[in-house]
Amino acid sequence: MIYTEYDSKYRESAIELMCLLQDHERKISKDRPPSTEVSQAQLDYLVAAVANAVGKIFLAVEHERAVGLLVVFQDSEHEGTNHVYPEFLKYGLITDLVVAESHRGSSVAAELMKLAERFCRTEGLSIIKLCVLNSNSIARKFYEKQDYHIQEVIYRKFI
Numbered sequence: 001m002i003y004t005e006y007d008s009k010y011r012e013s014a015i016e017l018m019c020l021l022q023d024h025e026r027k028i029s030k031d032r033p034p035s036t037e038v039s040q041a042q043l044d045y046l047v048a049a050v051a052n053a054v055g056k057i058f059l060a061v062e063h064e065r066a067v068g069l070l071v072v073f074q075d076s077e078h079e080g081t082n083h084v085y086p087e088f089l090k091y092g093l094i095t096d097l098v099v100a101e102s103h104r105g106s107s108v109a110a111e112l113m114k115l116a117e118r119f120c121r122t123e124g125l126s127i128i129k130l131c132v133l134n135s136n137s138i139a140r141k142f143y144e145k146q147d148y149h150i151q152e153v154i155y156r157k158f159i
Helices: 008-028 035-051 108-122 137-145
Strands: 002-005 055-062 065-076 090-099 128-130
Touching: 002 108, 008 035, 008 055, 008 065, 008 090, 035 055, 035 065, 055 108, 065 108, 090 108, 108 128
Parallel strands: 090 128
Antiparallel strands: 002 055, 055 065, 065 090
16 A cells, blocks of 8 residues: 555546545435545546645555545634734645545545645644544544544534
8 A cells, every 4th residue: 555645547446445435424414425526526527636736636546546545734823813813824735535345444444534634734834724524423433543533513404
């Protein structure tokens, strides 16, 4: 297993991972379209976004195929905000994490998280945030095992 930054030679397997993530989230949230409609475009968006911002897409690769994918960006509180100390205005934001079913439970996700944390430390960030669907209990347990803690709760209502 190698861990590396995204390279277009892994595009097809990365799209497969994006499909896996999208289909999983679609099962637990009705606002998600089918993976066949969005996964390729979402990967293209993420590749462009990390190229135009402070961010990375990390892959776990085995036998020339991506079997894990994580996306992390530097993000910040809204300009002019005063509700947190200045040193915490910028933070890392993990937007996507997915591991092929064949590699779950094999530390791939934990290794990808370590890469994201190392990247954020290198950028001088001391906080990493991420969002997970409330009903995604497997992901929530994983993040808690990685020492992530619930900081805020977001409520929403379809109207």
